[in-house]
Amino acid sequence: MLDVSTTETAFDLRKEAEAAGITDTLQQLDQELIGLRPVKDRVRQIASLLLIERIRQRAGLASSPPTLHMSFTGNPGTGKTTVALRMAKILHGLGFVRRGQVISVTRDDLVGQYIGHTAPKTKEILKKAMGGVLFIDEAYYLHRPDNERDYGQEAIEILLQVMENQREDLVVILAGYRERMTTFFGSNPGFRSRIAHHIEFPDYSQAELLVIAELMLKERGYRFSAAAREAFEKYIDLRRTQPFFSNARSIRNAVDRIRLRQADRLVSDLDRMLNTVDLETIDPADVLASRVFSGGADARRAEP
Numbered sequence: 001m002l003d004v005s006t007t008e009t010a011f012d013l014r015k016e017a018e019a020a021g022i023t024d025t026l027q028q029l030d031q032e033l034i035g036l037r038p039v040k041d042r043v044r045q046i047a048s049l050l051l052i053e054r055i056r057q058r059a060g061l062a063s064s065p066p067t068l069h070m071s072f073t074g075n076p077g078t079g080k081t082t083v084a085l086r087m088a089k090i091l092h093g094l095g096f097v098r099r100g101q102v103i104s105v106t107r108d109d110l111v112g113q114y115i116g117h118t119a120p121k122t123k124e125i126l127k128k129a130m131g132g133v134l135f136i137d138e139a140y141y142l143h144r145p146d147n148e149r150d151y152g153q154e155a156i157e158i159l160l161q162v163m164e165n166q167r168e169d170l171v172v173i174l175a176g177y178r179e180r181m182t183t184f185f186g187s188n189p190g191f192r193s194r195i196a197h198h199i200e201f202p203d204y205s206q207a208e209l210l211v212i213a214e215l216m217l218k219e220r221g222y223r224f225s226a227a228a229r230e231a232f233e234k235y236i237d238l239r240r241t242q243p244f245f246s247n248a249r250s251i252r253n254a255v256d257r258i259r260l261r262q263a264d265r266l267v268s269d270l271d272r273m274l275n276t277v278d279l280e281t282i283d284p285a286d287v288l289a290s291r292v293f294s295g296g297a298d299a300r301r302a303e304p
Contacts, residue, residue: 039199054095069171074178119158235290262283
């Protein structure tokens, strides 16, 4: 809840945004996440709304606390958790939450396995998250209509009550696959009515995934050779068609395995003298050894 004790008549928007940390947070989001322009635009719009709302209150104009609960839908590895963290920072900087924390949970953190267990678990999580943001990943698992002995509905009812009665001290973000979240909202209209902002996270393009891989390697002190870069483009093309592909998360896993193969290749010849170029360069063999390529030398190793 914003504390407005004086009425002002003139406001410098740039200074207001900088003082609240909005400018830095949005720039940080741009640097952290490749692409996702629709998501970033929506975050910027929400930040602008909240900034103007705060200024309106300080100007003594009529205002009502905005509904801040959100839904993030999209496939895994598309930056939902990162955006939740930055959103919490924006909300805190503007005074719409007391703390800039994000408590991230799943069904197992909220729902008990026996009678009388769910309410204490859910209330404990809510107590911990109060004053900040509660991020519920794969929120649709809270609702299991096919199991009449399931206690998820009890957690849902407690959440709905808190989202309504304490919405000025807690922001809830529900996240998960788009189709499943649509079904979830259809079965639980109370959630949909309490959520003002629905943000869809698109999958990354092949070009964006390549840039993400190169940035990850750069952060770790590596780089692709020209031929390895070309091989990794082929890797992405193939990997995207396979099961359990998780966008940037799968790319991170691939980069880790590539580093493993590079180290294995270098150490395979202990009589070799290494220089800095050897240590930082990823060769095509480090990429092509993946079982993603049919007949690759690493075909027996499991890859997610």
